Amino acid sequence: xxxxxxxxxxxxxxxxxxxxxxxxxxxxxxxxxxxxxxxxxxxxxxxxxxxxxxxxxxxxxxxxxxxxxxxxxxxxxxxxxxxxxxxxxxxxxxxxxxxxxxxxxxxxxxxxxxxxxxxxxxxxxxxxxxxxxxxxxxxxxxxxxxxxxxxxxxxxxxxxxxxxxxxxxxxxxxxxxxxxxxxxxxxxxxxxxxxxxxxx
Amino acid sequence: xxxxxxxxxxxxxxxxxxxxxxxxxxxxxxxxxxxxxxxxxxxxxxxxxxxxxxxxxxxxxxxxxxxxxxxxxxxxxxxxxxxxxxxxxxxxxxxxxxxxxxxxxxxxxxxxxxxxxxxxxxxxxxxxxxxxxxxxxxxxxxxxxxxxxxxxxxxxxxxxxxxxxxxxxxxxxxxxxxxxxxxxxxxxxxxxxxxxxxxx
Numbered sequence: 001x002x003x004x005x006x007x008x009x010x011x012x013x014x015x016x017x018x019x020x021x022x023x024x025x026x027x028x029x030x031x032x033x034x035x036x037x038x039x040x041x042x043x044x045x046x047x048x049x050x051x052x053x054x055x056x057x058x059x060x061x062x063x064x065x066x067x068x069x070x071x072x073x074x075x076x077x078x079x080x081x082x083x084x085x086x087x088x089x090x091x092x093x094x095x096x097x098x099x100x101x102x103x104x105x106x107x108x109x110x111x112x113x114x115x116x117x118x119x120x121x122x123x124x125x126x127x128x129x130x131x132x133x134x135x136x137x138x139x140x141x142x143x144x145x146x147x148x149x150x151x152x153x154x155x156x157x158x159x160x161x162x163x164x165x166x167x168x169x170x171x172x173x174x175x176x177x178x179x180x181x182x183x184x185x186x187x188x189x190x191x192x193x194x195x196x197x198x199x200x
Numbered sequence: 201x202x203x204x205x206x207x208x209x210x211x212x213x214x215x216x217x218x219x220x221x222x223x224x225x226x227x228x229x230x231x232x233x234x235x236x237x238x239x240x241x242x243x244x245x246x247x248x249x250x251x252x253x254x255x256x257x258x259x260x261x262x263x264x265x266x267x268x269x270x271x272x273x274x275x276x277x278x279x280x281x282x283x284x285x286x287x288x289x290x291x292x293x294x295x296x297x298x299x300x301x302x303x304x305x306x307x308x309x310x311x312x313x314x315x316x317x318x319x320x321x322x323x324x325x326x327x328x329x330x331x332x333x334x335x336x337x338x339x340x341x342x343x344x345x346x347x348x349x350x351x352x353x354x355x356x357x358x359x360x361x362x363x364x365x366x367x368x369x370x371x372x373x374x375x376x377x378x379x380x381x382x383x384x385x386x387x388x389x390x391x392x393x394x395x396x397x398x399x400x
Contacts, residue, residue, distance in 0.1 A: 172374075
């Protein structure tokens with residue numbers, strides 16, 4: 001069975017950087033946004049729409065009408081959301097079968113539980129996460145600290161809802177992970193080579 | 201400033217073994233029950249009594265009487281409990297000043313916060329902890345699985361109450377730690393040398 005490492009992460013904690021560096025260090029595959037692209041291909045939905053679904057955002061594609069049309073549209077949207085999750089499950093299983101890998105997000109810890117993945121959760125205190133996000137935000141997306149804080153909390157709320165809906169477990173609860181790493185004040189670049197040794 | 205590593209742990213998770221092996225690996229001091237002995241010396245209370253206080257058990261030393269005597273006894277007991285905590289703080293600071301060390305329990309993560317210790321929390325799922333405790337329990341203390349489960353839950357409840365009373369924080373909440381390690385299915389002996397590299 002291949003070696004699977006899943007990374008759950010609080011927004012702004014550096015979980016993605018952690019996962020990418022860990023995969024590089026171990027010289028194994030790394031999957032993150034590639035999964036969204038694959039889901040879009042499998043479902044013939046747009047990447048933007050899939051991204052919205054997996055981030056648990058309400059989708060703006062369908063105008064709200066009245067009576068039967070609304071019910072029809074709701075059912076149709078629900079079917080699409082289910083098909084996205086179904087495609088996600090299939091793709092994750094394919095990736096897990098293919099080779100050793102690091103997978104960020106996507107409820108991979110739960111979906112691939114039969115592979116007994118090493119489940120890592122990366123988190124940090126809110127001030128560190130705000131600072132990290134402020135430093136890395138694109139020039140055209142300059143938010144105030146207050147706005148960034150709101151964004152971080154909103155993204156995490158959606159991640160928690162999504163995780164809990166599909167897994168029945170509590171997102172970020174250490175009981176669901178093998179290793180929880182607080183990146184506040186941690187040099188991820190230096191820490192990863194050490195942690196990688198646990199997987200050799 | 202000395203390198204301080206504090207270990208919080210769920211009962212039966214192997215946190216003590218983890219801490220002891222980590223100290224051995226790093227060749228630094230290890231403090232666990234020694235602290236109770238030191239508190240007893242500082243306060244002139246018996247080790248058994250101090251152990252009861254730090255485990256947040258009600259103390260059976262004082263008979264309950266009525267009226268003023270009871271109030272007096274209550275005050276006296278409270279004073280002793282406070283003096284135990286005061287001694288604990290002093291001793292932990294002395295140890296932290298003396299040399300690099302690993303300290304198990306005793307709210308050391310909070311009491312020594314100005315030393316910026318690396319705060320580890322060791323946990324495991326309940327079935328692993330029951331198994332571990334059953335394997336290690338003394339011949340003269342053979343509990344059934346059900347009794348062992350009750351004991352584990354009771355000890356952890358007391359640890360949580362004690363921690364929360366003195367620190368205001370939630371015991372076992374990953375936000376209060378730098379690294380949380382799930383020992384269910386983990387070979388502690390093999391894992392420690394790898395984790396120790398993080399502290400070199």
